[in-house]
Amino acid sequence: MRLVTLHRCQSGIILGKSIYNENGKVLLSKGTKLTDSLIERLKKFNIFTVYIDDEASEGIEIVDSIPxxxxxxxxxxxxxxxxxxxxxxxxxxxxxxxxxxxxxxxxxxxxxxxxxxxxxxxxxxxxxxxxxxxxxxxxxxxxxxxxxxxxxxxxxxxxxxxxxxxxxxxxxxxxxxxxxxxxxxxxxxxxxxxxxxxxxxxxxxxxxxxxxxxxxxxxxxxxxxxxxxxxxxxxxxxxxxxxxxxxxxxxxxxxxxxxxxxxxxxxxxxxxxxxxxxxxxxxxxxxxxxxxxxxxxxNCIAIYPQGLTVKLNDGRTGIVSKYNFHSVGRPEIRVIRDEEGQKVKPYEIDLSSKNHLTVEIVQADALL
Ligand SMILES: [Fe+2]
Structure with a gap:
């Protein structure tokens, strides 16, 4: 699962987490295939970001901070x-x-x-x-x-x-x-x-x-x-x-x-x-x-929330996959593109044990 801006969503994208209406009832449930009209509807509700399921982020489970x-x-x-x-x-x-x-x-x-x-x-x-x-x-x-x-x-x-x-x-x-x-x-x-x-x-x-x-x-x-x-x-x-x-x-x-x-x-x-x-x-x-x-x-908040797309200082791109509670600013990252921007078979790196790596840029096109 990963977090993307709604304006990047195209029809066919699978919703990774449910969206609730103002009364707390499910408006769109997880697994829904988004259509152009649904995307437009969500934009009207002033929703800017959604969680989606795609191949690159498969297996990344977003932990709710509060159930x-x-x-x-x-x-x-x-x-x-x-x-x-x-x-x-x-x-x-x-x-x-x-x-x-x-x-x-x-x-x-x-x-x-x-x-x-x-x-x-x-x-x-x-x-x-x-x-x-x-x-x-x-x-x-x-x-x-x-x-x-x-x-x-x-x-x-x-x-x-x-x-x-x-x-x-x-x-x-x-x-x-x-x-x-x-x-x-x-x-x-x-x-x-x-x-x-x-x-x-x-x-x-x-x-x-x-x-x-x-x-x-x-x-x-x-x-x-x-x-x-x-x-x-x-x-x-x-x-x-x-x-x-x-x-x-x-x-x-x-x-x-x-x-x-x-x-x-x-x-x-x-x-x-x-x-x-x-x-x-x-x-x-x-x-x-x-x-x-x-x-x-x-230390109380997810500085880089799970599902966020980030670029590291060595040029690699990845998705925040897991938090490190002992070092919340240095999460685990699933690398999806190499230094040249080429797609790679996804693999994980743990920033808490790689002091030379830092989050350089949060990908503006994937998230705000
Ligand atoms: Fe106030």
Missing amino acids: EPLLMEAGDVITQGLDSIAELNSTTSNLQGMIITGKTVQSFQDIFKNIIGFLTDNRTVLNLLATTKICKNHVYTHSLNVSIYASQLAIANGLPQKKIEEIGLGALLHDLGKLFIPVEVLNKPGKLTKEEFEQVKSHCELGFENLRRVHEIPLTVAHCALQHHERIDGAGYPRGLKGTEIHEYAKILSVADVFDAVTSHRVYRPGMLPHKGIEILYSGSGTQFETNQIQLFK
């Missing part, structure tokens, strides 16, 4: 919960106080206990590209992804269970204030006007003011909404807090938030690949984010 049924259930719980919050509040002004029921909070806590349990018990590197699901609302998908990234980073920090769970919930609710900002402003592809930017920025306080009133939600969780755009050099918002003034949860959350923001697809642009996302984090190392948090995070 698909659990991920689908989480998506469902979050959609229902956030929908109910949006619905209950559609007639009230958010300044009067948002209505969030204890039942919704409980459902979020329950599903996250399961996800955190899985992440704690299993050695995994996160590859959230591995499940293709049509996105109903970008804020919902972003909330789930950020919760998973932030929980894994909290585990990597060695935090106690209670704190990991609070960070998971805080991450899930960090952008709650955005539910009350017009979608046209949130999804605007171009530059925002000053007023629009102020409106977007208000989501932090809006989320905090409302979350802190909910009896079932710890105050530290509400602070995740308030502080996730604060940066350690003081250049963030809303308060311009610096270094130790920022809560430890928010420091973890900001890394997870930015990584998901740059690596996920938006209606108006495809997402960056994980290795680029990590570069973006490093560009803010010591100014926006704490360096040790970026380093810990780097």
Whole structure:
């Protein structure tokens, strides 16, 4: 199995992994032979990449970082919960106080206990590209992804269970204030006007003011909404807090938030690949984010996801076939073309034991 951009797919290509609709039901099952009309349909759903089965990638099995049924259930719980919050509040002004029921909070806590349990018990590197699901609302998908990234980073920090769970919930609710900002402003592809930017920025306080009133939600969780755009050099918002003034949860959350923001697809642009996302984090190392948090995070994610086509520094081309948990940036590669670009009988090499080899280029034509 390997990962390709949808625009490279031609009719006849076999789908390697199922594609799910916004309700988590299978839209196209694995093994489906894609036709031109199916490809066009997927493009309309803003799907940029798919897993396919072909000869070169035969036998490469994509390991789900979180089992698909659990991920689908989480998506469902979050959609229902956030929908109910949006619905209950559609007639009230958010300044009067948002209505969030204890039942919704409980459902979020329950599903996250399961996800955190899985992440704690299993050695995994996160590859959230591995499940293709049509996105109903970008804020919902972003909330789930950020919760998973932030929980894994909290585990990597060695935090106690209670704190990991609070960070998971805080991450899930960090952008709650955005539910009350017009979608046209949130999804605007171009530059925002000053007023629009102020409106977007208000989501932090809006989320905090409302979350802190909910009896079932710890105050530290509400602070995740308030502080996730604060940066350690003081250049963030809303308060311009610096270094130790920022809560430890928010420091973890900001890394997870930015990584998901740059690596996920938006209606108006495809997402960056994980290795680029990590570069973006490093560009803010010591100014926006704490360096040790970026380093810990780097070990939590699949920098080169399985199925990705890469070119090595000696000119050979291959597909990422297996992760090395002790060195996630140096996976196993199935070589499919030699130094001259000629097709070869596929064979595997392990980058973790070949220090002279590095991933030079991620093939832009095979993947974004
Ligand atoms: Fe945000």
